[in-house]
Amino acid sequence: KKGHKGRGKQFSNPEEIDRQMKAQKELEESVGAEKGSSSESEEESSSDDDKRSGVEGLIEIENPNRVSQKSKKVTDIDVAAPRELSRREEEIEKQKSKERYQKLQMEGKTEQARADLARLAIIKREREEAAKKRDELRKREAEEAKGKR
Incomplete structure (x- = not known):
């Protein structure tokens, strides 16, 4: 039997949704500017989207257990910065220094x-x-x- 139960659920990241919504608005505005007509309903919807509807506007919800995966660009990575070692690497480093001593x-x-x-x-x-x-x-x-x- 193969069912839908037991699969991992994937939830959308709210920041990603906001980014997509803004990109879509900019696309719509650029298309509307080309036509030369911008209606008032589009302006109202853009101001409403900035404010979250319902309880989301009142309470800032953030799950501290969820670690967001942020993709880094190669240009953003600082090579000169010291990187943190894992526990295993720290133990290996301690052992090597002990042997040197x-x-x-x-x-x-x-x-x-x-x-x-x-x-x-x-x-x-x-x-x-x-x-x-x-x-x-x-x-x-x-x-x-x-x-x-």
Whole structure:
């Protein structure tokens, strides 16, 4: 069974309808100007179309959930403007920057890496000095032990 139910409904955009109405009026006015006769009824209808009839004139209705698809011309697009990245692109960019930082960290080119290397050098020096002192103490103890025998 194929029926009409279940299909997506398409609604006209009010701005597009207004544009079409204005274009049609301009076309009618240009045809009327060529004939040389413009009746009062045409002037009244044009002023009435600018005002919305019924409740539409009283209440401004706009659906915040509806995103209007605006087509952009190539000349309107600003190439120099920074474009916003999607979440996925942001995550990829974060991961790449993290990898770059890790690489610089391993090479010792970042400030943090320099500070860590300096700290490690100090600790290494202290441990070497402590090892020398321990060796000296062991030698002294060994000499004292020999002297007591």
